[in-house]
Amino acid sequence: MENVEKIADDLYVLKFSHREGSFVGITIVLGKKKIGLVDAGFEATPMNYLFPFLKELGRSPDEIDLLVNTHRDRDHVEGSKVIKEKTKANVAIHEYDAEAVEVANIKLKDGQIVELGDRQFEVIHAPGHTPGNICLYQKENKLLITGDTLCGEAIQLIRMDKNIYINSIKKLMQLEVNLLIQSHPHEPFRKAVLIGEETKEGMRASIDYAEKKA
Numbered sequence: 001m002e003n004v005e006k007i008a009d010d011l012y013v014l015k016f017s018h019r020e021g022s023f024v025g026i027t028i029v030l031g032k033k034k035i036g037l038v039d040a041g042f043e044a045t046p047m048n049y050l051f052p053f054l055k056e057l058g059r060s061p062d063e064i065d066l067l068v069n070t071h072r073d074r075d076h077v078e079g080s081k082v083i084k085e086k087t088k089a090n091v092a093i094h095e096y097d098a099e100a101v102e103v104a105n106i107k108l109k110d111g112q113i114v115e116l117g118d119r120q121f122e123v124i125h126a127p128g129h130t131p132g133n134i135c136l137y138q139k140e141n142k143l144l145i146t147g148d149t150l151c152g153e154a155i156q157l158i159r160m161d162k163n164i165y166i167n168s169i170k171k172l173m174q175l176e177v178n179l180l181i182q183s184h185p186h187e188p189f190r191k192a193v194l195i196g197e198e199t200k201e202g203m204r205a206s207i208d209y210a211e212k213k214a
Contacts, residue, residue, distance in 0.1 A: 036116025128165025152186025
């Protein structure tokens with residue numbers, strides 16, 4: 001698929017149109033016997049994009065065992081119900097955003113470990129965009145999946161006190177990160193995957209934009 005970015009043999013970002021000039025990304029983690037997902041997209045996303053892509057890879061949607069939603073917004077969680085109905089996957093979201101996803105059967109907390117594919121990630125609570133916004137961090141590979149945590153120039157997406165948002169990003173800056181996957185193409189890097197120094201530059205830029213917010 002043209003809308004897929006391969007990061008590693010077991011790691012892909014599936015991007016689908018959100019609005020003109022933008023996209024929403026789903027992260028797919030392929031294990032030897034199971035598949036993990038980060039976010040589910042809109043209601044039509046699993047049937048129109050996700051399941052066909054897995055079949056292209058020779059994998060089955062039945063292998064999906066865990067879906068982790070990074071936060072409550074509809075462009076990230078609406079597909080959760082379809083995935084739950086079509087597979088045997090568990091559906092997880094932070095406890096503060098859990099009421100937005102009726103099919104969620106796992107309520108996440110800061111510091112919890114989740115297994116996606118054959119990789120283990122630490123849940124990092126990073127409120128600011130929403131109260132239950134989270135990131136997923138794999139220390140071994142210096143990988144951080146941020147969802148909508150870094151709002152970049154789109155400061156209207158900071159829905160809580162800006163200091164809460166800024167403190168969440170400062171928390172992320174303490175991590176050793178060499179690869180960052182974000183869900184939307186915000187400034188200063190309008191792409192899904194940031195590498196090396198770009199990761200910290202993206203965090204610093206988001207703080208700078210937020211500090212100018214009234």
